[in-house]
Amino acid sequence: MHINTIKDVMPRHIRIMLDRTSHKVIESVEEIRIRLNKPIIIRTHTAEFGLSEIGDCPISKSYIATKQDLEGILKFISGFSLYAIEDEIREGFITIQGGHRVGIVGKTVVENKSIKTIRNISAINIRVAREVIGSSKNIVPYIFKNRRICNTLIVSPPKCGKTTILRDIIRNLSYGECLGESFNIGLVDERSEIAACFDGVPQNDIGIRTDVLDSCPKAYGITMLLRSMSPEVIAVDEIGKDEDYKALEDALVVGVSIICTIHGVGLSDCLNKPRLKDMIDRKLFGRIVILSNRPHVGSVEAILDVNNNFNTIG
């Protein structure tokens, strides 16, 4: 696990504290939460720790973050160039080197009914990027039929690993790892979560045949990719808006395979979304992959064959 790029954006005294943190905690850290005038909290999958001069410690003894700490982190993240990350600040998150995501909250400045910026930053949440290479190897064989990739919908509640699975499917297909056949993939990474581009370079392994449209709204991105990169597969994360469905349908018409994810608990949840139900009824999706966090995050609950009466095939 590389959290060195996270240490790089910390003020020196917090960097030293992280250096003194036990290897075990560093290895399993999922989030570092830094709130103004509150103790710094490190979260792993199973526990929470504070951070002090001796490294990890009980939260009650944790270092209390100051305004200067929060400002310093933002300055370091932006390379002392807050103007260069103005759009990201407006969105509320910034992707840093290593693919880690830094979420920020504070006082929003609204102008013409849209957020102009966030000032008086009151909390920063650093989510450690975690690739799970190979997590899709039990899925990929089931979404391949007649030498092409089936249009696939990945369904799961939050925090069940759908983005991680999607990323690994993209990597797998891009390298041609499981199928002995590779595909040109167009990825619309609206929230920079899948490829996690930093300075235009994907920080996660998404394969050698993947073209990324970073920070681009899905509906525009799908159309742009169709026009410019002639992909065999288009991948998008978290569809939901009407324009997303329309863009997906446009792509399906021209014969491009689609792999996308959506929030939901099982098939019934999908069928409750009118626009999605219509697409499923028209059999525009060939496979529906349902994920859960039992027994662990990213567990495949079922892979359904839509054309075969939703039979479970995996």
Place this chain on the structure above:
Amino acid sequence: MGVLGLVLILSSCTLAGFLYDNYENKRILQLEELIKGLEILKSEIDYKLTPLIYALEEVADITGFGVDKLFNIFAYKLAQKDEVNTMKMWKQSIVEVSGSLHLKEDDYKILESFGSVAGHIDRELQKNNIDWVISKLRRKADEATIRYEKQSKLYKGIGILVGLSIVIVLI
């Protein structure tokens, strides 16, 4: 031996005149380079949204006469991430480089104000700040140029004349 001493006095005074003249000339050149550098920096920030460190390195590459050192040192300090206060780092950079620059106290004071909003989220504010610094430096450079054109020959002449006067008195 006496003749050698007189020659030395004459050449020293002449040289002093030329050096003073050269100092003023270098100040003008450095002010012009600073103005050029800040203009480029403004465009890098305002149009290209280039991160400050890269923008400073870019500016350092295309400026000279010792001014490049100032931008390079500032970029280096920012990249070190040992300090959060941008103004402090800019002031330190000015102090470190001041030995090799030929600027006056007033010039440094104007320059210092660039550090107050360097890297700020508001591009318009930065642009206005850089414009303000440029306009002040421009005025200083123009004044220095007019003065230099008027007094360049005078400085050199005074050096020679003082030297000759001392030599004559000693003879």
